[in-house]
Amino acid sequence: MLSKSAARLFFLVGTFATTVAFVALTVDTLRQVPEQTNEAQLSPAVIRGKELWESNNCMGCHTLFGEGAYYAPDLTQVYERRGPAFIRQMLTDPEGLYPGQRRMVTYAFTQEEQDDMIAFLEWCSHVDLNGFPPPPTVGVATAPAGAGAVAVPQVYQQICSACHAVGGVGGQVGPALDGVASRRDADYLRRWLEDPLAINPKSRMPKMPLTPEQLEEVLAYLSTLKAGEPAP
Ligand code: HEC
Numbered sequence: 001m002l003s004k005s006a007a008r009l010f011f012l013v014g015t016f017a018t019t020v021a022f023v024a025l026t027v028d029t030l031r032q033v034p035e036q037t038n039e040a041q042l043s044p045a046v047i048r049g050k051e052l053w054e055s056n057n058c059m060g061c062h063t064l065f066g067e068g069a070y071y072a073p074d075l076t077q078v079y080e081r082r083g084p085a086f087i088r089q090m091l092t093d094p095e096g097l098y099p100g101q102r103r104m105v106t107y108a109f110t111q112e113e114q115d116d117m118i119a120f121l122e123w124c125s126h127v128d129l130n131g132f133p134p135p136p137t138v139g140v141a142t143a144p145a146g147a148g149a150v151a152v153p154q155v156y157q158q159i160c161s162a163c164h165a166v167g168g169v170g171g172q173v174g175p176a177l178d179g180v181a182s183r184r185d186a187d188y189l190r191r192w193l194e195d196p197l198a199i200n201p202k203s204r205m206p207k208m209p210l211t212p213e214q215l216e217e218v219l220a221y222l223s224t225l226k227a228g229e230p231a232p
């Protein structure tokens with residue numbers, strides 16, 4: 001049994017010590033925030049994107065940093081997972097990526113608003129969250145690893161494989177692309193990727209917002225997909 005004065009001392013020392021620890025840890029956490037969040041990269045575009053995120057209630061369906069609703073995929077790492085072209089497509093015409101099963105609102109964002117939203121999601125994906133969210137995240141279709149001379153381009157894995165399979169891996173919305181270089185010549189593939197709707201106005205393949213470099217990468221990869229040869 002502690003005497004009355006020993007109990008008082010125990011109380012005072014204990015309270016003081018834990019308060020000091022609490023304050024020190026709080027200061028330490030706050031000290032790390034600017035670095036973990038890359039505060040310096042909070043550009044005006046990122047901030048406008050955050051405002052759009054709020055005013056359009058994306059959190060009514062999505063989670064970000066674990067906050068929000070569980071109806072739709074977590075978007076913390078979506079920039080890394082899907083890349084800007086896919087996100088833009090999702091913000092322009094979600095049904096194009098998920099024919100017949102769209103559950104995401106089609107937003108009438110301007111080009112600039114899309115850029116802002118993408119900047120915001122890119123910023124989010126670089127926040128150091130000590131490993132959150134844990135991999136693997138929802139529904140990522142991965143393309144087969146490139147073992148041949150031409151590696152599978154990242155943009156192919158992020159967008160194209162959502163709809164196309166190669167070697168049995170990938171989505172089923174469009175035809176499998178095995179052997180496509182034998183079915184179609186290089187010129188056709190280029191025109192197709194530049195604008196599918198110009199070739200087939202009824203195409204269910206949306207026009208992909210590829211940069212010129214991405215277009216060349218993807219074409220180089222497609223040219224390796226010959227009939228009778230295993231996928232690279
Ligand atoms: C009504 C619910 C709903 C709202 C609101 C919503 N989304 Fe979505 N979103 C979805 C669903 C569901 C998906 C999964 C694909 C599908 O079925 O359309 C999705 C998918 C996405 C994806 C692709 C995720 C991935 O991993 O492939 C992005 C990016 C996205 N949404 C961004 C947004 C942004 C930004 C907003 C706010 C401007 C928003 N969403 C608002 C329902 C919603």
Ligand code: HEC
Binds near residue numbers: 098159160174189
């Ligand atoms: C939203 C789904 C979707 C995405 C994403 C998509 N495609 Fe397609 N793609 C299709 C569909 C569907 C067709 C079948 C043609 C049609 O509907 O007109 C097609 C056709 C093609 C064809 C012609 C195949 C043939 O045998 O003629 C090629 C090549 C192709 N896609 C390549 C790509 C590449 C490369 C990407 C990524 C940059 C891509 N696709 C992204 C849906 C998609």
